[in-house]
Amino acid sequence: MIDLTNETWRSNRFGGSEKKRTLIYEGKTYMVKFPDPVRSTKRTMLSYINNQFSEHIGCNIFRCLGIPAQETFLATCIDPMNKKEKVVVACELFCQNGEGNLIEFSRFLLNDTDSNTRRTTTVEDVMDVLEHSPLLQDKEKIKDYFWNMFVVDAFIGNGDRHLDNWGLIETPDGKFSPAPVYDCGSSLSPLKSDHEKTFLLEDGNTFKREEYNLNSVYRMNGQRIFYHEIFKNPPEDLRQAIQRIVPRIKTAAAQIDNFIDRTEGLSDVSKTYMKKSLMMRRELILLPALKRCSEKGHALVRGGGR
Secondary structure, eight states: OEEOTTSEEEOOOOOSSSEEEEEEETTEEEEEEEOOBOOOSSOOSOSBOOHHHHHHHHHHHHHHTTOOBOOEEEEEEEOTTTOOEEEEEEEEOSOTTSSOEEEETHHHHHTOTTOSSOOOSBHHHHHHHHHHOTTOSOHHHHHHHHHHHHHHHHHHTOOOOOTTSOEEEEOTTSOEEEOOBOOOTTSSOTTOOHHHHHHHHHOHHHHHHHHHSOEEEEEETTEEEEHHHHTTSOOHHHHHHHHHHHHHHHHTHHHHHHHHHTOTTOOHHHHHHHHHHHHHHIIIIIHHHHHHHHHHHHHHHHTTTO
């Protein structure tokens, strides 16, 4: 694993919850995320959040599925504040040559100055902005991007794809296209210690409760979305995304497991836990949803589209 301690560092230019630094490495600029101390009021055996591994593996899962995602790599670095060595994740910044700018999707909601209602993290608000924003040209492409990302987030168990955690690239001529996926640090159970994972791996019922009953950050029809529920009766745009993405997930399963196994610094318990949780959501949520969508499509064809 690369040691970044003596590489070229710049002042931090990033916000968000994690501790970050700016790195210049091999001619490119990176945002480096350090593991944060756990701040939860709940009792936990975990001293630091393991989101550096979730970030790296989550982004690579998207790429395994043919969806552009931020380039990342894991490294070690001595924290300049406490002089302790940490495993960190370096995330390559977008548009380093001035070819555009990343615009977080939350900015488009703020652009709606005529609305009397404050827009929130709901599917309805996202779709309304995509439909009516005068700034966006290829609305269907962006809509497909959102739902493709939603399917993969269900697979990796991401409950924090909020409106600052995805966005669009604006080119100098004012056109927008989907940005590579980024900010996957809340996926793949970053707040569970190896001790907890060992217990859950031995207790199938509790494991299922923890890794199956996951919710999205979004709400729809006034209700919090649970992945396993919405995939039983998906809206049409999600149905199409299921048919696009789930076959890729099935095909890439061995490749994804192999990538997890080769991840340096990740414990064997965490590797086993990640692979088992991914397999469960694939087998119990995604593949049954694909089967239902395919059967529904065949029924519509046989019935003449009624």
